[in-house]
Amino acid sequence: MLVGYARVSSTGQDLAVQEEALRSAGCDRIFSEKRSGRSASDRPALQEAIEFARSGDTILVTRLDRWARSTQDLHNLLARLDEKGVGFTCLAQSGVDTTNSTGKLVLAILGAVAAFETDLRAERQREGIAKAREVPGKYRGRSPSINYAQVRKLHDKGVSPSEIAALLQIGRTSVYRALKC
Template structure:
């Protein structure tokens, strides 16, 4: 059985294109999620797909970067699939198919390239942020809580722990606001 896995990184992105491609490829079950791909252990739908797969099944993804973002993750995931007797196939990179020796080699090479691209993207982002800071265009993330509100609540005799609970923030943030 072919089992599809689709992932996008953010809530605003759409899974439709990936899901349609997986259905067209013959996937009987499709597991989808909107989650960052940085760490495989945080992706519940991926774990569900792998859990559902039985010996002889194949996990199918539209693109390699939807499955793993680092060579370490890629090798760990593939080892887990191999231990279960489950294959892996990638639609966009048609040579990637762990049911063949050439596919295994291709997969390793593409995994290294994907990891390299991730590192380059992070470098470019850091350079862009540094440049924007220098030009005064990047101020960083704004405060997550209203300092004046924290101080007003504290002035009313409400404890930092209660303020944190009321505002849905950590106590450390409350103490930081009170010290400011």
């Protein structure tokens, strides 16, 4: 049986293109979700697809980045499939097919290249931030999510840290951090 898995990162994106490609490839069952791909453990439809697949089945995805975003996740997921006797195929990267030796080699190479690209992207981002910080006022970072003055004002009125956290919908640790400043 061919089992499809489709994923987009945000609710504003559409799964239709991936689902249609998987149907056209002959998938009997498709699992879909709108979740970030950072961690495989945070994707319920992915876990369902793996649990659903039986020995001799093959899981299909449209692109490798829909399946895993890190080399570690890729290898962990494929190890789970291998334990169950389930194959893995990627439609866009046609050489990725764990049901044969060449496909396994191609997959390992693509995984290494993807990890390399991720490292390069992070390095360029760090360099860009460092350069922006050299120019006064150019890099401000993330806007504060907690109004420290409001936290102190409520505390000065006798409101407890737990109550402040509930009122402002922030964590109690954040309240204590704001009171230290």
